[in-house]
Amino acid sequence: MQTRDSHLGLNLSAGFASVAVALVLVGLKLWALASTGALSVAASLADNVMDLLVSSAGLGAILYAARPADDDHAFGHSSIEDIASLGQAVLVSVSAFVIAGAASLRLISANPPALAAEGEGIVVMLVSVVLTGALVLWQSRVAARTGNKVVAADRLHYLGDLFPTLGAILALWLSARFGWSQVDSVIAILAAAYMLRGAAGIGLDAFHALMDRSASPEVLAELAEIAANHPGVLGFHDLKTRTAGSKLFVNLHVELDGAQSLDAAHAIAAALKARMTEAFPRSEIIIHQDVWRG
Known part of the structure; x- marks a missing residue:
């Protein structure tokens, strides 16, 4: 059985790998x-610049969220993930609008600039695909072993990055083969729209968490089922949840x-808490014991 320290080590390895890959890709694509x-x-x-920010924030969030609760933060430090995500969503949105605006101006221009060095650009994009694919494979392995939602979310983000990268390869190839340089602007607009869609999802999730929104109906239903079927529990009420980062709080x-x-009553409550924690490892559960009135 893996310990909490070994899980933290794996999560950190995924975080550092994510930051390193993002740095390499930013440097390569600046040149391209x-x-x-x-x-x-x-x-x-x-x-990829957004990736670097997201990955750096994710790495910081893994470290900060791992800190135990203290006098000033009685429920831990996992809300830092939501704060970082909200800021990242704003940055992604601004970048997407800038790119879409520049692409639109190039589309309507009577004399759009021609692309150059398409072959070198394609090589850089292919290297990006290989590096991103390798990172995703490692993140998949870590997420499967540790269940860390920050690593899992970062993995999904990098999977999504393959779309604009493959789009850039297509645009460069069409420009080199047929001289269709305007395709570049169209793909840039599509990539910007994709970035906006992702930013909206990230920002909305972070906003809901910061507003103490309840967990999903599926999570509530599973918690209710566990409580209803637990030996010794004659009934339950006031099931309340909220999320903070990748952590679930249950009352x-x-x-x-x-x-x-x-x-005996304490043993029943402790066993129920253990079952819920097993189902939701990243959770903080408080169970109040009341007398059944029939």
Whole structure:
């Protein structure tokens, strides 16, 4: 059985790998953009800059969220993930609008600039695909072993990055083969729209978490089922949840037989908490014991 320290080590390895890959890709695509002048490359570069910010924030969030609760933060530090995500969503949105605006101006221009060095640009984009694919494979392995939602979310983000990268490869190839340089602007606009869609999802999730929105109906239903079927629990009420980053907070009142001993009642509540924690490892669960009134 893996320990909490081993899980933290794996999560950190995924975080550091994510930051390292993002740094390499930003450097490569800066060179590719300067060489080709392709806006599709600029879109892919902007996405990688966002990746670097997201990955750095994710790495910081893994470290900060791992800190235990203290006097000033009685419920831990996992809300830092939501704060970082909200800021990242704003940055992604601004970049997407800038790219879409520049692409639109190039589309309506009577003399749009021609692309250059398409072959070198394609090589850079292919290297990006290989590096991103390798990172996703490692993140998949770590997420499967540790269940860390930050790593899992970062993995999904990098999977999404393959779209603008492959789009840039297509735009550069069409420009080199047929001279269709305007395709570059179209793909850049599509990539910007994709970035906006992702930013909206990230920002909305972070906003809901910061507003203490309840967990999903599926999570609530599973918690209710566990409580209803637990031995010794005669009823339950006031099931309340909220999320903070990748952490789930649960508050529940269970109704127990008042004739049993305090030790027996405590054992039932402790066993129920253990079952819920097993189902939702990243959770903080508080169970109140009430007397069943029939």
